[in-house]
Amino acid sequence: MKIAVCVKQVPDSETRINLAAPTAELDSSGFTRILNPYDAYAVEEAVKIKEAGSDVEITAITIGPDTVKETLKKDCLAVGCDKALVITDPALDHADAAAIATVLSAALKKEPYDLVLCGFKAIDDDNGQVPILIAEKLGMAHVSTITSLELGEGTLTAHREIEGGKEIVQASMPAVLTCQKGLNEPRLPSLPNIMKAGMKPMETVTCADLGVEVPANLVQIKQYSPPPARGECKLIDAEDPAAAARELARLLNEEAKVI
Amino acid sequence: MTYSGVDFYRLDETLSDEERGVVQTVRRFVEDRFAPDIREHFRQGTFPMELSPEMGGLGLLGAAVHGPGCPGMSQTIYGLICRELERGDSGLRSFVSVQGSLVMWPIATFGTVEQQQKWLPELAAGKRVGCFGLTEPDHGSDPGAMKTRAVRDGNEWILTGNKMWITNADVADVAVVWARTEEGVAGFLVEAGTPGFTAHPIGGKFSLRASDTGELAFDEVRLPASALLPGARGLKAPLSCLNEARYGIAWGAIGAASDCYHVALEYARQREQFGKPIAGFQLVQQKLVTMLTEITKAQALALQLGRLKDSGTHETPLTSLAKRNNVAMALDCARQAREILGAAGITDEFSPGRHMANLESVYTYEGTHDIHTLIIGAEITGLPAYR
Ligand SMILES: Cc1cc2nc3c(=O)[nH]c(=O)nc-3n(C[C@H](O)[C@H](O)[C@H](O)COP(=O)(O)OP(=O)(O)OC[C@H]3O[C@@H](n4cnc5c(N)ncnc54)[C@H](O)[C@@H]3O)c2cc1C
Numbered sequence: 001m002k003i004a005v006c007v008k009q010v011p012d013s014e015t016r017i018n019l020a021a022p023t024a025e026l027d028s029s030g031f032t033r034i035l036n037p038y039d040a041y042a043v044e045e046a047v048k049i050k051e052a053g054s055d056v057e058i059t060a061i062t063i064g065p066d067t068v069k070e071t072l073k074k075d076c077l078a079v080g081c082d083k084a085l086v087i088t089d090p091a092l093d094h095a096d097a098a099a100i101a102t103v104l105s106a107a108l109k110k111e112p113y114d115l116v117l118c119g120f121k122a123i124d125d126d127n128g129q130v131p132i133l134i135a136e137k138l139g140m141a142h143v144s145t146i147t148s149l150e151l152g153e154g155t156l157t158a159h160r161e162i163e164g165g166k167e168i169v170q171a172s173m174p175a176v177l178t179c180q181k182g183l184n185e186p187r188l189p190s191l192p193n194i195m196k197a198g199m200k201p202m203e204t205v206t207c208a209d210l211g212v213e214v215p216a217n218l219v220q221i222k223q224y225s226p227p228p229a230r231g232e233c234k235l236i237d238a239e240d241p242a243a244a245a246r247e248l249a250r251l252l253n254e255e256a257k258v259i
Numbered sequence: 260m261t262y263s264g265v266d267f268y269r270l271d272e273t274l275s276d277e278e279r280g281v282v283q284t285v286r287r288f289v290e291d292r293f294a295p296d297i298r299e300h301f302r303q304g305t306f307p308m309e310l311s312p313e314m315g316g317l318g319l320l321g322a323a324v325h326g327p328g329c330p331g332m333s334q335t336i337y338g339l340i341c342r343e344l345e346r347g348d349s350g351l352r353s354f355v356s357v358q359g360s361l362v363m364w365p366i367a368t369f370g371t372v373e374q375q376q377k378w379l380p381e382l383a384a385g386k387r388v389g390c391f392g393l394t395e396p397d398h399g400s401d402p403g404a405m406k407t408r409a410v411r412d413g414n415e416w417i418l419t420g421n422k423m424w425i426t427n428a429d430v431a432d433v434a435v436v437w438a439r440t441e442e443g444v445a446g447f448l449v450e451a452g453t454p455g456f457t458a459h460p461i462g463g464k465f466s467l468r469a470s471d472t473g474e475l476a477f478d479e480v481r482l483p484a485s486a487l488l489p490g491a492r493g494l495k496a497p498l499s500c501l502n503e504a505r506y507g508i509a510w511g512a513i514g515a516a517s518d519c520y521h522v523a524l525e526y527a528r529q530r531e532q533f534g535k536p537i538a539g540f541q542l543v544q545q546k547l548v549t550m551l552t553e554i555t556k557a558q559a560l561a562l563q564l565g566r567l568k569d570s571g572t573h574e575t576p577l578t579s580l581a582k583r584n585n586v587a588m589a590l591d592c593a594r595q596a597r598e599i600l601g602a603a604g605i606t607d608e609f610s611p612g613r614h615m616a617n618l619e620s621v622y623t624y625e626g627t628h629d630i631h632t633l634i635i636g637a638e639i640t641g642l643p644a645y646r
Contacts, residue, residue, distance in 0.1 A: 014261040074280035191318035
C-alpha cells in the first residue's frame with residue numbers, strides 16, 4: 001500500500017508577527033517554523049498504519065522553500081515516513097489554494113497512492129480547501145475531519161465528529177482524508193531517528209519537473225492589517241455583587257448597547 | 260511568550276538541521292512531559308521515574324555512548340540534550356548525566372562484552388537505572404583516599420565500605436562502585452538486592468530536591484569475578500567518567516541560566532513600578548544584559564568544547580574550565596533573576612529560586628568550583644596545588 005501525506009510548514013502560533021500597518025506581504029524573516037499541527041496527525045496515522053504490519057510505503061509531500069527540509073526531516077522522515085518530495089518553485093510563492101492543489105495533484109499522480117492523508121486545515125491561512133480540491137481533481141473519495149480510521153479491503157471506515165454526535169462514514173479507496181485532533185497522539189521522533197532522517201530519500205522538484213504549468217491564482221491576498229487596538233477596560237468594583245451586576249447590565253445596555 | 264531559546268549570537272545557525280531538530284524535540288519533551296509537574300516533584304522531593312523509559316525511547320540516555328542498544332550520537336548532541344533538560348530542572352539533567360556518563364559510559368569503555376550486552380540495552384532504554392558510587396562520607400574532593408575496599412577471595416571479591424551523596428542510589432538496579440584493591444582503584448558492577456548491599460535516601464535537601472540522592476552501604480558484599488570492570492585500572496578510570504559528565508554539566512548549566520533569563524525578562528517587561536515596566540530601569544537592564552552576555556559566552560565555550568570532543572580532544576582542563584565557568588555563571592544568573600522578580604522570586608511559582616537552589620549542588624558535585632580552579636591552575640603553571 002502507498003500512502004501520501006501532504007504537509008505544510010507554517011509559522012509557530014507563538015511567533016511574533018511584526019504588523020504595525022496594513023501591508024500586502026508579511027515580514028516572515030523572524031518566524032519560527034513548525035509542521036502544521038494537524039498534519040502531524042496525518043503523519044502519525046500513516047506511521048501507525050505502517051506499524052500495523054502491512055507492506056506500506058509513506059511519502060511526505062510538500063510545497064515550499066528550502067527551509068521546509070528541516071521540518072520534513074524531523075517531523076516526517078524521523079517519525080517514520082519513508083521518503084519525501086519537496087516541490088520548490090518561486091512561481092508558487094503566492095499560490096492560492098487552487099494552484100497548490102493543482103500542483104500537489106500532479107505530484108500525487110506520479111504514484112498510485114491508496115491513501116492521501118492531510119491535516120484538515122493549515123493553522124496559518126485557515127483555508128481548509130486544498131485536500132478537498134485534490135480529491136476532486138484526482139476523482140478520489142474524500143472524508144474530512146476524521147477522528148478515527150479503520151482500513152478494510154479496498155474500503156475504509158472513518159469517524160467524524162459532528163455537532164452533538166459522531167458520524168461513521170464508509171468510503172472506497174483511494175481516498176483523501178483530512179485529519180482532526182483526536183485521531184491519534186503524534187509521537188516525538190527519537191533523536192537517533194532525527195540523525196538518520198537525512199539518509200532517507202528526499203527529492204526536490206520544480207513544477208516543470210512535474211510537468212505541470214503553474215496555474216494562475218484565482219484568489220489573491222490584498223492586505224494584512226493589524227486588529228484594531230483593544231478598547232479600554234472598565235473595572236466594576238465588586239464589593240456588592242448585586243450592585244455590580246446592575247452596573248454591568250447598565251453599561252452593556254447604555255454604553256456598549258449590546259443588550 | 261513561549262520559550263524559543265536564548266541565542267543572541269546566532270550560534271544555532273552553526274548547528275545542522277538534525278541538531279536543531281534534536282533541540283526542538285527535547286524542548287518539547289521537557290515542556291509537555293516534565294515541566295507541568297516539576298513544582299510538585301520539587302516540593303515532595305521526588306523524581307518522575309516514569310519518564311525514564313520515555314527518555315530511553317527518545318534516545319536521551321547515553322546519547323553519545325557507543326555500544327549495544329546505545330544511541331551513539333555526537334558529543335555536541337549530548338550537550339544540546341543536557342542544555343534542554345536542565346532548562347527544566349538540574350534534577351532531570353542529573354538523572355541523564357549519571358545514567359549516560361557515569362554508568363553506561365564506564366560499562367561501554369571498561370566493561371566486558373558480556374557486561375555490555377547484559378546492561379547497555381536496558382540502561383539505554385531506561386528500563387533499568389544505574390548509579391555511580393565514588394564519593395564517601397569522609398572523602399569527597401580527594402577520592403584517592405577512599406576507604407571502600409574490595410578483597411579477592413578465590414574467584415570472588417568481598418566489598419566493604421560506604422558511599423555518600425549518590426544520585427539515584429535508591430532507585431538504581433545497578434551501582435558502578437569504585438573501591439581500593441591490592442592492584443589499585445577498581446570498578447565493580449553491584450546489582451541491587453545483592454546480600455549485604457543497602458541504599459538509604461538522604462533527607463532534608465534544599466537543593467536538587469527533584470532527584471534521588473542517597474547513601475550506599477556494602478557490608479562484606481560477595482561479588483562474582485564477572486562484577487569487575489576489567490578495563491578500569493586506577494583512579495584515572497572514575498575520573499575519566501567524571502570528565503564525561505562534567506562536559507554535559509557545562510552545557511546543562513546554560514539551560515538553567517537561559518530559563519532564569521527568559522523568566523526574568525518576561526517578568527520585568529510586565530511588572531510595573533513607579534508607573535512603568537521595571538525593564539525600563541537602567542539597573543534592571545544592567546542585570547538582564549549581564550545575564551545575556553554571560554550566557555552567550557558560556558554558549559560559545561560549550562559549543563566549541565563539543566566540537567573539539569567530536570574531533571577527538573578529551574583534555575580534562577578544557578572541560579574543567581567550561582564546567583567551572585558555566586555553572587558559576589548559571590548560579591549568578593539565577594540570583595540576578597531572583598532579584599528582578601522581587602518577592603515573587605522566593606516562591607516556587609517562578610523557576611529561578613529552584614534553579615538557584617539546584618545549582619548549589621551542581622557547583623559542588625563533579626568536582627567543586629574550586630577544585631576545577633586547581634585543575635586549570637596545575638595545567639597552566641605545572642604546579643599542582645591540591646595538597
Ligand atoms: C546532589 C548531589 C549529588 C551527588 N551525586 C554524586 C554521585 O552520584 N556520585 C558520587 O560519587 N558523588 C556524588 N556527589 C558528591 C560530590 O561529587 C561531592 O560532594 C564533591 O566531590 C565534593 O565533595 P565533598 O562534598 O565531600 O566536599 P569536600 O571535598 O569536603 O570539600 C569541601 C570544601 O572544601 C574545598 N576543598 C577541598 N579540597 C580543597 C583543596 N585541596 N583546596 C581548596 N579547597 C578545597 C571544596 O572546594 C569545598 O568548597 C553528589 C553531591 C551532591 C550535592
